Amino acid sequence: xxxxxxxxxxxxxxxxxxxxxxxxxxxxxxxxxxxxxxxxxxxxxxxxxxxxxxxxxxxxxxxxxxxxxxxxxxxxxxxxxxxxxxxxxxxxxxxxxxxxxxxxxxxxxxxxxxxxxxxxxxxxxxxxxxxxxxxxxxxxxxxxxxxxxxxxxxxxxxxxxxxxxxxxxxxxxxxxxxxxxxxxxxxxxxxxxxxxxxxxxxxxxxxxxxxxxxxxxxxxxxxxxxxxxxxxxxxxxxxx
Amino acid sequence: xxxxxxxxxxxxxxxxxxxxxxxxxxxxxxxxxxxxxxxxxxxxxxxxxxxxxxxxxxxxxxxxxxxxxxxxxxxxxxxxxxxxxxxxxxxxxxxxxxxxxxxxxxxxxxxxxxxxxxxxxxxxxxxxxxxxxxxxxxxxxxxxxxxxxxxxxxxxxxxxxxxxxxxxxxxxxxxxxxxxxxxxxxxxxxxxxxx
Amino acid sequence: xxxxxxxxxxxxxxxxxxxxxxxxxxxxxxxxxxxxxxxxxxxxxxxxxxxxxxxxxxxxxxxxxxxxxxxxxxxxxxxxxxxxxxxxxxxxxxxxxxxxxxxxxxxxxxxxxxxxxxxxxxxxxxxxxxxxxxxxxxxxxxxxxxxxxxxxxxxxxxxxxxxxxxxxxxxxxxxxxxxxxxxxxxxxxxxxxxxxxxxxxxxxxxxxxxxxxxxxxxxx
Numbered sequence: 001x002x003x004x005x006x007x008x009x010x011x012x013x014x015x016x017x018x019x020x021x022x023x024x025x026x027x028x029x030x031x032x033x034x035x036x037x038x039x040x041x042x043x044x045x046x047x048x049x050x051x052x053x054x055x056x057x058x059x060x061x062x063x064x065x066x067x068x069x070x071x072x073x074x075x076x077x078x079x080x081x082x083x084x085x086x087x088x089x090x091x092x093x094x095x096x097x098x099x100x101x102x103x104x105x106x107x108x109x110x111x112x113x114x115x116x117x118x119x120x121x122x123x124x125x126x127x128x129x130x131x132x133x134x135x136x137x138x139x140x141x142x143x144x145x146x147x148x149x150x151x152x153x154x155x156x157x158x159x160x161x162x163x164x165x166x167x168x169x170x171x172x173x174x175x176x177x178x179x180x181x182x183x184x185x186x187x188x189x190x191x192x193x194x195x196x197x198x199x200x201x202x203x204x205x206x207x208x209x210x211x212x213x214x215x216x217x218x219x220x221x222x223x224x225x226x227x228x229x230x231x232x233x234x235x236x237x238x239x240x
Numbered sequence: 241x242x243x244x245x246x247x248x249x250x251x252x253x254x255x256x257x258x259x260x261x262x263x264x265x266x267x268x269x270x271x272x273x274x275x276x277x278x279x280x281x282x283x284x285x286x287x288x289x290x291x292x293x294x295x296x297x298x299x300x301x302x303x304x305x306x307x308x309x310x311x312x313x314x315x316x317x318x319x320x321x322x323x324x325x326x327x328x329x330x331x332x333x334x335x336x337x338x339x340x341x342x343x344x345x346x347x348x349x350x351x352x353x354x355x356x357x358x359x360x361x362x363x364x365x366x367x368x369x370x371x372x373x374x375x376x377x378x379x380x381x382x383x384x385x386x387x388x389x390x391x392x393x394x395x396x397x398x399x400x401x402x403x404x405x406x407x408x409x410x411x412x413x414x415x416x417x418x419x420x421x422x423x424x425x426x427x428x429x430x431x432x433x434x435x
Numbered sequence: 436x437x438x439x440x441x442x443x444x445x446x447x448x449x450x451x452x453x454x455x456x457x458x459x460x461x462x463x464x465x466x467x468x469x470x471x472x473x474x475x476x477x478x479x480x481x482x483x484x485x486x487x488x489x490x491x492x493x494x495x496x497x498x499x500x501x502x503x504x505x506x507x508x509x510x511x512x513x514x515x516x517x518x519x520x521x522x523x524x525x526x527x528x529x530x531x532x533x534x535x536x537x538x539x540x541x542x543x544x545x546x547x548x549x550x551x552x553x554x555x556x557x558x559x560x561x562x563x564x565x566x567x568x569x570x571x572x573x574x575x576x577x578x579x580x581x582x583x584x585x586x587x588x589x590x591x592x593x594x595x596x597x598x599x600x601x602x603x604x605x606x607x608x609x610x611x612x613x614x615x616x617x618x619x620x621x622x623x624x625x626x627x628x629x630x631x632x633x634x635x636x637x638x639x640x641x642x643x644x645x646x647x648x649x650x651x652x653x654x655x
Contacts, residue, residue, distance in 0.1 A: 048562055050558055050561065050562060073561075073564050073565070073566050074564070076561065076562055076563065076564040077563075077564035079562075080562075080563075081559075081562040083555065083558070083559060085555055087553075087555050087556050087558070087559035089556065089559075089560075089574060089578075090578065091577045091578055091581065100563075100573060101560075101563040101564060101565065104565065104569055104573060105563060105564040105565055105569070106564075146559070149563065150562075150563070153563060153564060278635075278639060279631075279635070281638075281642070282592075282596075282634065282635045282638035282639045282642065283596065283631045283634045283635055283638070284596040284597070284599040284600075284610065284634060285596070286599050286600060286602075286610060287599065287610060287627065287630065287631055287634065290610075290613075290614075290623075290627055291627050291631070294617055294623035294624075294627065295623050295624050295627050297623060298621075298622070298623045298624040299624070372502075376502075376503075376504040376505070377504070378504075379504035379506050379507060380504075380506060380600075382506070383506075383603065390504065390506065390507065403510065403514045404511060404514040404515055404518055407507055407510050407511050407514070408511060410507055411503045411507050411508070411511060414502065414503050414504055414507065415499060415502045415503055418502040418503075419502065
């Protein structure tokens, strides 16, 4: 489980996270919605220590993420992250992209890593692209490659940072379908997204971020359909 | 030092001409430009100086040391600058010209107002580097008997046998001259390229 | 009365003389390029990793190597040692100066290569659990290398041509050999052409290949 306690973070003078409290149970899918700049992505980066926090704690499976003696690399093996810009490694084929980390980080043999890679690529629907270089694939395919790459590490948690925002509209669906599949398989997911429909249909809970705090947190039926908060309703009205 | 500046100026003019010949696509003259450019870029600068010195000497043409250095460095500069200019022109997407023409500009206007300013921006930094290069290369003049800074130093040093000290001073002078060029270039670029 | 000519024609054995000198040019160049590149990569990494602090210290030192004419560096280095009491050979002085000169140039190139790998890519690799060094080795190195190979080749070829300057210390590499022959045979044009052809034959193909590679990799 992920426990986020009173986390604050500033970039210089700008305070981006003003005291975030959130607990994520195993198997939960939590969608994080909110305007740009409200701190959503920063929150994700703090969870796997890509960004430090100024105060507060984040505890993942009992390990304090930002403690001095925490082995961050070990922590990150258990937390998969997919970015808005898929960041596929351009110098490797699709298969090599996915097989690399299991081999050099988990120490698996070359054959074993390739097997894992094949399995995950089939999982996301890229079985016919093993030997293709990422630059020759569409954004949607590269994003699914990024998902497979993160899954190959067999993490307990997956973080998604606006993974469809940089895609052409017709490619968004295939990626969301992959996310939906993962949620049905029981993966614990934190999904920062602008896709309200997805948030409503797939999440267990929705967190609405507004200016650095969680304005509202609850099941989709509450937050999206019947919000009592004026701020939330205003945001949703603008987005729809 | 004057040689370096002169060689740079001549080099720019010749380099531009070479670049245009190269880009013209006319087989009959491009070979000349390509030959010049590739020779200048693939052989040592000192060798090029020797060609203008000893090489021409074989044909009875004896240039003064100053001219040897000037011709040699200009030849070298022109070769490198031609490639720089060609790269600069290639960097401007053809859509820029299309856009300019579709606004009603004549070819000349399109080139002078739209293309050239953008090319300038691209080639400015390499040109600065070439200027620095020219200054550093001018020290080779001492090997063909032309007494500018390095040659003068050698002359003085050989008279007093204090080679190290004299050349150390010279090194410092060159260092600051290069710094001056770089700083001056940076300042000039701020004036020129306000966008 | 017949004058005795001290000039002799260009002979076949002279080609051997030139070839030997060419070998020395290659030797000094290869040494400088290989060691200088390794050092330069290390310096480049330091510069990239330490940002301003590195720029202000190592950066300034390396900058000196690029702001003083190579010929002056050679003369200074060679004449420094007699002052403190011992002599170095022209070969040693020339090679050492060229090594540091190369490393300064390669450092700039390497730094550019490392910086060319987007921070986002490196974030992705770190978020997969790779250590800093794994990221450098498996991600930054291959991608950065592709980005700067043409620049590095330019540096290497430049060093090859600059090796001619070691002749000023008396080291008989190719250009010095050509001067010797010219004095004896009075056939400067022929000899300079032969020597020029040697440099050209080495430099031209390599620069063409790297240009082609650069074009090919742009579509990666």
